[in-house]
Amino acid sequence: MRKRRVLIYGTNTFVFVLAVLGILVVLNYLAWSKGGRLDVTREKLYSISDQTKKVVDNLDREIEVLAFFKEVGTDRKEFQELIGEYKRRSGKIKVRFVDPDKEPGVARKYGVTEYGTVVLVSGTQNINLRLSDLISGGIVDNAEEEITNALIKLSKDIKKTIYFLKGHGERDINNNSEPQGFGRLRQLLENEGYEVKELLLLREPEIPVKNTMLVVAGPKKPLLPKEMESIKKYLNGGGKAVFMLEPRLSGELVSFLRDYGFNIGDDIIVDPSSKLVGGGDVAPVVAKYLPHEITEGFRFATLFPYSRSVEVINRDGIRSTVIAKTSEYSWAETNFALFDQGIAQRDPGDRVGPLGVFAVSEIGENTRIAVFGSVDLVSNRFIDFSGNGDLFLNTVNWIFGDTQLISIRPRVAREGKLAITGNQMRVLFSFTVIFVPALVLVSGLVVWWRRKNM
Missing domain, CATH: 1.20.5 (Single alpha-helices involved in coiled-coils or other helix-helix interfaces)
Known part of the structure; x- marks a missing residue:
């Protein structure tokens, strides 16, 4: 028995x-x-970004991806997992792995000289990516960004140009090293497939209207009447523009932009509450946005350092909207003398928050204008803060009508640490070192006792 x-x-x-x-x-x-696949990382490092999904979903042509890797290797496996995410979303992406040692002719055809090179081909166009230095440690750092940028460039038949006005002390798009430079912004715009150039209006009779945008980034000196007339002609002819105006400056542009639906304050925004979330008194943190295509699905805070207020006014034939506002604890300081002494306080006559710091307007079918109250928003120092870069790039995409690019861009891997308190550490120790072994021991004794008495 x-x-x-x-x-x-x-x-x-x-x-x-x-x-x-x-x-x-x-x-x-x-x-x-x-x-x-289940991605439990905070930054969704093992999932393709919203931008990549939009780009892949909107592909209107077949893209061949030639991946030059050894037949066996960690790099190949990591890339295969990443590119598999692209393939699963679109049948227009075809992938072929090539071993340069076994198919040297193919490698020569595309100028491939090292393992880890990926070539994206569409018709007569091809883009070579060197991913060998980007793949490491089980996480593909920046490789998604490189691939998606290449897809964007191969998908654009028309080259769109962004002109940065110069000659008045504006931010330098060639400055990659200093905090106030705009070199990083230029790189991100080029990654989106745009051509970026400087424009000296005194030398140019007019601004080209077709497939262009003008960016006026914090001029220190007033624009001349001739330059203002050129900008007016450009906008009235269907042009597109972004204005980034610092406090105390650009009085002629403030008056000029009233005709296009913007009310730009002669003030500086002070927001003490921003200290609690990583900002400062004069670096308001914006965490809520009004509904708009630019901010659809946008979940990141943005920092508007040294910003002035930007509101909208009603104008016939102009559709104006404030996109971003500060907290209710902020105010618009107009007494610059007290501000410079560091003793400015909120007075009964000051305008209080929420205050607009970013607004847009549409005129007719083609003209679109955006105004930011901060220039440092996208400087080298602040552009990678949370959603700063994404907000500006989404704005550029919207102005150009490239709505398929409005999204959250790829995130790079960063060190993740688990921070726990002393009590949590004691609970964890008790559970893993004492409770679990004790449970196993008791279960074993129960089973032994039952078998002994069978």
Whole structure:
């Protein structure tokens, strides 16, 4: 009788184990065949970004991806996992792995001289990416950004140009080293597929209207009447522009922009509450945005250092909207003498928050204008702060009508640390070192006792 019980018990256990293993095998196969993955990282490092999804979903042509890797290797496996995310979203992406040693002719054709090179081909165009230095440690750092940027460039038939006004002390788009430079912004705009140039209006009779945008980034000196007339002619003819105006400066542009639906304050915004979330008194943190295409699905805070207020006014034929506002604890300081002494306080006559710091307007079918109250928003120092860069790039995409690019761009891997308190550490220690082993020991004793008494 005892042997029979042992046999039944053993058989049941064996069947149960087989059933569990069978279920795990089936689930694993389904996940593999359907491309199912669970990404639990905070920055979604193992999932393609919203921007990549939009770009891939809107592909209107076939893209061949030639990946030059050794047949066996960690780099190849990592890239295969990443590019697989692209393939699963679009049948227009074709991937072929090439070993340069076995197919030297293909490598020569595309100028490939090292492993880890990826070539994206569309018709007669091709873009070479060197990803060998970007793939490491089980995480593909920046590789998604490189691939998606290449897809954007291959998808654009028309080259769009962004002109940065110069000659009045504006921010330098060629300055990559200093905090106030705009070199990083230029790089990001070029990654979006735009051509970026400087424009000296005194030398140019007029601003080209077709497929262009003008950016006026914090001029220190007033624009001449001739230059103002050129900008007016450009905008009235269907032009597009972004104005970034610092406090105390650009009085002629403040007056000029009233005709286009903007009311720009002669003030500086002070927001003490921003200190609590990483900003400062004169670096308001914006965490809420009004509904608009630019901020659809936008979930990141932005920092507007040294900003003036930007509101909108009603104008016939102009659709104006404030996009970003400061907190209710902010105010618009107009007494610059007290501000410079560091003793400015909110007075009964000051305008209080929420205050606009970013607004846009539309005129007719083509003219679109954006005004930011801060220039440092996208300087080298602040452009990578949370959503600063994304907000500006989304604005440029919207102005050009490239709505398929409005999104959250790829995030790069960063060190993740688990911060726990002393009490949490004690609970964790007790659970893993004492409770779990004790549970196993007690369970073993119970099983032993039951078997002994069978």
